[in-house]
Amino acid sequence: MQRKYHRSFNQIRKIVEDTAGFFSDHEIDESLRMKVDLSLEELFVNMVNYNTETDSDILIEMKPIEQGIEVSLTDFDVERFDPTMAAEIDIDAPLSERTPGGLGLYLVLKMADSIHYEYRDRKSKITFTNRVTGE
Amino acid sequence: MFKIGFNDHGEVAVSGRLDAAQAEKAQEFLDAVTDHCVLDLQGLEYISSAGLGVLLRTHKRLMGSESGLELVNVNKHIFDVFRYSGFDKLFVVRAAQ
Numbered sequence: 001m002q003r004k005y006h007r008s009f010n011q012i013r014k015i016v017e018d019t020a021g022f023f024s025d026h027e028i029d030e031s032l033r034m035k036v037d038l039s040l041e042e043l044f045v046n047m048v049n050y051n052t053e054t055d056s057d058i059l060i061e062m063k064p065i066e067q068g069i070e071v072s073l074t075d076f077d078v079e080r081f082d083p084t085m086a087a088e089i090d091i092d093a094p095l096s097e098r099t100p101g102g103l104g105l106y107l108v109l110k111m112a113d114s115i116h117y118e119y120r121d122r123k124s125k126i127t128f129t130n131r132v133t134g135e
Numbered sequence: 136m137f138k139i140g141f142n143d144h145g146e147v148a149v150s151g152r153l154d155a156a157q158a159e160k161a162q163e164f165l166d167a168v169t170d171h172c173v174l175d176l177q178g179l180e181y182i183s184s185a186g187l188g189v190l191l192r193t194h195k196r197l198m199g200s201e202s203g204l205e206l207v208n209v210n211k212h213i214f215d216v217f218r219y220s221g222f223d224k225l226f227v228v229r230a231a232q
Contacts, residue, residue, distance in 0.1 A: 009154075012155060098221075
């Protein structure tokens with residue numbers, strides 16, 4: 001599956017519907033849905049929020065892999081930003097020191113079984129996988 | 136479809152998907168809460184960091200007045216997200232029966 005989405009939070013519903021369809025069509029284990037939905041949303045929202053110098057649509061690609069799924073998001077005409085280098089969050093910090101910032105990418109790094117970042121010709125591409133055996 | 140509102144027990148019932156597109160709606164509702172609040176999450180299917188941010192901001196505001204949020208009827212998937220986020224240590228969280 002290869003599809004482009006406008007840079008808007010309103011597209012999240014469409015992404016979720018398309019992901020559900022892909023899981024069904026390729027008989028991917030539904031136990032992976034929550035992690036895939038979450039990583040997809042967090043990475044998409046991060047691109048929408050921080051790559052503000054472009055109006056280009058964001059390309060999402062999915063393909064089935066052994067016991068799982070591989071998902072890529074590509075953002076065009078943007079500066080380099082490697083989500084795999086996101087700062088660690090101290091989840092043991094007391095409430096007074098906790099802020100919502102950075103939690104999204106932290107969750108992606110925790111939930112994906114593998115994650116890879118490429119930057120070339122002003123294209124920013126992040127690919128993650130989730131497998132049933134990755135639990 | 137995301138829904139938030141008071142149930143018959145005076146708790147705030149949250150259902151559907153609390154994602155970045157719905158976080159503003161949830162925040163507006165919870166901004167009007169001024170006292171200790173029980174959130175019934177039985178119908179909550181999904182939460183992302185945007186939704187977690189809503190809970191965190193509201194909890195911190197209420198804790199300033201010696202109250203806070205209590206999260207009840209939390210299903211396994213949502214509890215996993217709370218655990219990964221460390222929210223199980225910040226909130227009173229009760230799992231679904």
